[in-house]
Amino acid sequence: MFKTAAGKAIRPTWIDAPPGSPGWAGYWTISRQHLTVVAEAVAIRDSLVNVEMHYSTTEQCDRRCKNAKGDDCTCSCEGKNHGDGDHASWTPVGDTTLVKSSGTRIATRQLTRAEAEAARLQRSLNGSQP
Structure with a gap:
């Protein structure tokens, strides 16, 4: 299967x-x-x-996700931030990674x-x- x-x-x-x-x-x-x-x-x-x-207690979302088009997302935001372009609640880490603490989550x-x-x-x- x-x-x-x-x-x-x-x-x-x-x-x-x-x-x-x-x-x-x-x-x-x-x-x-x-x-x-x-x-x-x-x-x-x-x-x-x-x-x-x-998902772990720390979400990591990528700027490529935040600026993406379409509906598929591979980061732990579950697509909630996919293509929204709003980075205000995230902390930049390096050139592309965004991090925010959110606790343990099961979707x-x-x-x-x-x-x-x-x-x-x-x-x-x-x-x-x-």
Whole structure:
């Protein structure tokens, strides 16, 4: 399933649930670069996928993200700052990196089959990659 969606380069890792965890046996971890195509493939196959992303207590956002166009973001801001160009609440570190403290955060999202199919169609019409 993973290799069909993302190609040979993907290296998913299975993490067992802690002993006694009710209702689930564990979960897969994959690199962020494969997240979109794998989440869409699972949503199309199963009608719905839940995606949980864990972020550290310090967010690092890149000026390239803040000035970007489009909807994909690879930094820990979860796309919230993607293309907004407003750097006021961030501290510059070096030439491109912006940092702000935010505490521990877990982001959970659901992706439906219809949303996944629409996203794939839009990318194909734009000629862009996930």
